[in-house]
Each structure stands twice: as structure tokens, then as C-alpha cells.
Amino acid sequence: MKKGVLLLFIFINSVVKGQFLAPYQGTQLQPRVQLDYWMYNTHAGNGSSNQYPIVATSKADMDNIFNTNNSNTTLVKSGRTSSSKILDWQSSTELNALGITPPNSGTYFAIKVQGTFIPLESGTYYFTLETDDASDFTINGTTIISTYVGQAVPALGTHVGSINLTSGQKYFFEARMQQGAGGYGMRMYWKSPLQAATIATGYTTNWAQNVQELVSSPDLDGSTAAKAAPNAKYIQSKFGNYNDGVYWINLPVVGPTQIYCILNSAVDGGGWMMMMKATTGTEFQYGSTHWTTTTTLSTSDNSRNNANAKFNTMNYYAAKDMLALWPDIATVGGSLSLASSYGWSWLQNSFNNGVRITPINFFSTVNRLFIKDATTYSGYSSSIFSAQTSIKFYGFNYQNLASTPTAKVRWGFAWNENNPLAVFPNGEETSNDVSGGIGMTGVLSTGLNYSAGDQMNCCGTTGINRQARVEIYVR
Secondary structure, three states: OHHHHHHHHHHHHHHHHHHHOOOOOOOOOOOOOOEEEEEEEOHHHOOOOOOOOOOOOOHHHHHHHOOOOOOOOEEEEEEEEOOHHHHEEOOHHHHHOOOOOOHHHHOOEEEEEEEEEOOOOOEEEEEEEEEEOOEEEEEOOEEEEEEOOOOOOOOOOOOEEEEEEOOOOOEEEEEEEEEOOOOOEEEEEEEOOOOOOOOOOOOOOOOEOOHHHHOOOOOOOOOOHHHOEOOHHHHHHHHOOOOOEEEEEEEOOOEEEEEEEEOOOOOOOOOEEEEEEEOOOOOOOOOOHHHOOOOOEOOOOOOOOOOOEEOHHHHHOOEOOEEEEEOOOOOOOEOOOOOOOOOEEEEEOOOOOOOOEOHHHHHHHOOOEEEEEHHHOOOOOOOOOOEOOEEEEEEEEEOOOOOOOOOEEEEEEEEEOOOOOOEOOOOOOOOOOEEEEEEEEOOOOOOOOOOEEEEEOOOOEOOOOOEOOEEEEEO
């Protein structure tokens, strides 16, 4: 009798273990950022439509396309990735980087992605899923978005669904897309309640992938690619790490990436990730495409040394705060009183009015975004930056009103001496003689293009009046 009970226990235990090892179908807890995927060969690989249409026109069609009981559908690959890139791809090259090769040279296939979503805020979340061709998206089995039509990948926000979520609660999501012929892709982004809020005139917003909301266990300390953290602040807050250095960050679109991070809490609490650095010169002048497109430059140079570099942090991380350090202006001060090794500092928290946005989208869209009177900005000092008595602009993407605009600056100051004491948008703006900041096109007759620095043409208070190094960080 005891032997029979033992055999029964072994049998039951084997069955239970077999169930635990079965493919995750929305009930399995992710121990970190782990997105499970399944890639299917569909339509018998040749466009056969005798079991379901070429493009799904309903949920029933979609279910049939993913049903391997249909002889025209076969599972060709399944696996797990820590890269959020699987939620944003539009080519075989991007999928190949994840070890996934679409069958049939990119025709007649389908992919399903499942994961855990843990909102950081309570309230209404908005999701967008844009694919080529049909797709649907569910949370805890509830359909949020369903788009059953043949199409090229639409712009983010074309197909939107919303759901009320509770901060800290674990939800399970599933995103599916199926491809007929032609181009293909899949893009999934979302907005938290704050991200979706109406913002002030002059600011801009966009969809974001907050990778931190895909994490369910805090073992992502940034020490390796497999433990890439969602951001630098996460490393600091979850692991009590306050040491500056190079860490692995799981960036949207590109996945695990090495980035120089400032975790020192003296730097406005820390949690900063380098997005670019500029030596003296013209690489990052106002008209450089680095400000508005997804270029990169010297991405392996993850240090604070004197060089030009641009990282994917600038391209793909939706940031709220921005910090600039001026290493060759060793004066202690600016927005923060830091050690001289950091240099003069500029700090602009909530640069997009508190709504997260990728820096390149921000610099692509804002126009003469006035933040405050330049003389009242903590990053200004008459011993550092040249000035005049009028305009006194501090903000982003400034250019004057000359027929051929000059005095351009991506982040910084604009001045003129006409209409003394007038503050932007009052005063005369066609003959600016002084400019200072980051990403510059020169003033009036000087016409000098600087990555960063200060320019005095005439008629005011003279600061350093030269090119300067700068590093920009976001969080």
C-alpha cells in the first residue's frame, strides 16, 4: 500500500511539474524584465487561405492564425528576452538582433509577446499598438486594442485603448501581430495618467516605453547585459548604489546598452544617464542632425573624458529631467554646488512640463520655449556667461527674428541691448549681439557655430567668451 501511494505521489508530482514547464499563457510571474515570445509560420508559408484569410478580419480569424491545430500554422521558435526591443521593431534586422528570424523571408508569419506590467501610477493608462498587418492587445485577458486589417505600420497613437490600473499591482499582457505580405513591424507604447495629462502651451509630449513598468523583481542592478536596469535611478533606489560609473541600461528600442551614470546623491539626488558629451568644436552646433534624428556617435566611449559622443539615451529614453555639466568651467556653482570635478552645472527638472519625452523628439518640436528671465536662472552667472540688458531669454530652441535667424541655441540664453530691461517676448530680436549655451549658431557678424560656449559680439557684459566642453544627462 505504501508503495502504491508513493508511485501515485510521483505521478502527480510529475504532472504538476509538467504544467509548470508549459508555455506561459498569462499566469506566470516574470522574475525580471522577461518577455516571452512565440513565432509562427502561417498560411502554410505560401499564402494559402483555405483555413483562415490572408489578413485577420476578426478575433476569431486571429485565434485561428495562432492555432497550431490548423495544419497551415506551425510554431517555428519560442523563447524569452529581456530586451524591450521586441515591443518595437520594423525590420528583420531588428528581430535578428534578438535571435529571431521571421520565416518565409518575412511573409506569412505571426508573433505573440507576453509579459508582466506593473504600473507606477494609479489611474487610466493609454496603450497604442501599431503593426503591419493585423494585431490585438489584451491585459489580464481583456481586449484593449484590436486592429484586424491589412496596413503599413501606422504612426503611434493611431490605434489606442485605455484601462484603469492600480499602482504596484501585477497585470499580464499579450500582444499579437500577423503578417501577410509586404512590409511588417510591431510597435507597442503607452502613457501613464501623468504622461497623458494636458500640458502647457509650448511644450510637447509623446508616447513612451517606461521599461521599469515591465519589471517585477528588483535583481536588475546594471552589472551585466542580462541584468540591465530600466534606468539609473532604479539602480540607486533599489540597490542603494551611489557610485558613478558605467552601467547596463535596458533602453527602449535598442535594449541593454552601456551608459555612464551619475548616482551620487549630491547631484540633485542622482540617477542621471549621459545622453551626449561635446568637446570644444562644432560637432553639436544648432543645425547638427544629432539634435533631431537618431544618430549615434562614439557610443563605446562611456566615460567623462574630453571627446564628442552621442548615445541612444538621447534617442530613445523618455526623460523628465535634464542636467548639463561644464567640465572645463571648474568654478563651483551654477544650479548645484558640486565638486570642481563635475564643473559648472545647469539643472532643468521637468523640462517638458513634467511629461516624459525623448530628447530628440523634444528638440525636434519645441519652438522658442521660454522658461524664465535668464538673469534669474540658477545656471547663469555674469562671470561665466556674457549678457545684455534686453530679451533675457532662458529656455530651449531659441532663434532670433532676423530674416536669416542667428543667435540660435538649443539650450541656453539669448540677449539684446535694445529696449533695456525688456524680457522675452518683448524687446527687439533682429540684432542680437550675445548668445550662450549648448548647440549654438553664432550671433550677428561673428557667425561662429559652437557645440557649447559663450559669444560676445558687442555692447554688454563679457563672460568666458569662448567654446566650452559640456556633458548632458537625463533621468
